[in-house]
Amino acid sequence: MITVTNFGKQYKGFTAVKNLSFSVEPGQILGLVGSNGAGKTTTLRALCGIVPPTSGRLLVAGHDIVREPIEAKQNIGYIPDDPRLFDTMTVWEHLAFTAAAYQLVDFEETAEALLVSFELIHKRDTLVHNLSRGMRQKVAIACAFLHDPKVILFDEPLTGLDPQGIRGIQQAIRERAHSGAAIIISSHLLSLFENLCTHIMVLNLGECRRFGTMSDVLSEVGETDSNSALEEAYFSITQDKEKAEA
Numbered sequence: 001m002i003t004v005t006n007f008g009k010q011y012k013g014f015t016a017v018k019n020l021s022f023s024v025e026p027g028q029i030l031g032l033v034g035s036n037g038a039g040k041t042t043t044l045r046a047l048c049g050i051v052p053p054t055s056g057r058l059l060v061a062g063h064d065i066v067r068e069p070i071e072a073k074q075n076i077g078y079i080p081d082d083p084r085l086f087d088t089m090t091v092w093e094h095l096a097f098t099a100a101a102y103q104l105v106d107f108e109e110t111a112e113a114l115l116v117s118f119e120l121i122h123k124r125d126t127l128v129h130n131l132s133r134g135m136r137q138k139v140a141i142a143c144a145f146l147h148d149p150k151v152i153l154f155d156e157p158l159t160g161l162d163p164q165g166i167r168g169i170q171q172a173i174r175e176r177a178h179s180g181a182a183i184i185i186s187s188h189l190l191s192l193f194e195n196l197c198t199h200i201m202v203l204n205l206g207e208c209r210r211f212g213t214m215s216d217v218l219s220e221v222g223e224t225d226s227n228s229a230l231e232e233a234y235f236s237i238t239q240d241k242e243k244a245e246a
């Protein structure tokens with residue numbers, strides 16, 4: 001569903017991502033982890049056509065994001081780390097606008113169901129300017145889900161959400177994967193990934209340090225006293241590399 005081959009990105013000569021290859025199949029949830037500046041957002045932006053790749057190919061649902069951007073984007077739901085909403089539009093107007101952009105007919109039932117599942121139905125006719133940060137985040141996610149995308153790309157999806165909201169979004173992510181979506185999530189919240197992601201990729205300075213199933217990555221650390229085995233694995237993977245380079 002998502003196939004990235006030898007993807008590289010340079011910003012004016014600075015290499016942000018180098019020779020990255022991976023794939024995400026329907027039903028899989030890939031957790032993208034790495035330190036600040038590792039290249040996570042760049043990779044997600046390239047996949048949804050905001051940032052052109054310097055090299056390599058990015059396929060979404062069989063469509064090359066550079067050569068067939070419309071077809072590829074029709075299959076993508078993207079939630080950026082700082083979703084930009086229109087302050088003077090209501091929650092419902094955002095959904096109607098999104099439906100128009102994707103040329104969806106009869107979107108109302110799906111939109112209502114999304115608002116109910118995100119506990120936003122009582123804010124249906126509220127201007128987004130008057131919503132809390134977490135609520136705005138949920139509006140962005142509802143809009144991204146409206147066209148039932150086959151590929152969902154989340155950049156820090158849990159920012160600003162309360163514990164109930166976090167649980168709700170995790171549940172929604174699981175349900176989307178269960179119904180066949182291929183999902184990538186970028187986050188620094190490693191402990192939350194453990195019960196959610198099927199696969200993990202560790203990026204460091206634009207390079208892939210580790211890509212594998214969650215169980216393979218976790219099995220490398222074995223028994224641990226740490227609260228998060230993934231956190232343990234992450235430090236082991238990134239520090240091993242640092243030691244090798246020293």
Ligand SMILES: Nc1ncnc2c1ncn2[C@@H]1O[C@H](COP(=O)(O)OP(=O)(O)OP(=O)(O)O)[C@@H](O)[C@H]1O
Pocket residue numbers: 011014015016034035036037038039040041042043
């Ligand atoms: N438009 C741009 N122009 C120049 N450099 C950029 C641009 N966007 C990103 N970069 C650089 O590319 C590198 C990767 O940035 P990116 O935003 O992809 O990292 P990230 O892994 O998402 O980081 P974070 O965890 O802090 O969000 C950084 O060094 C960043 O400064």
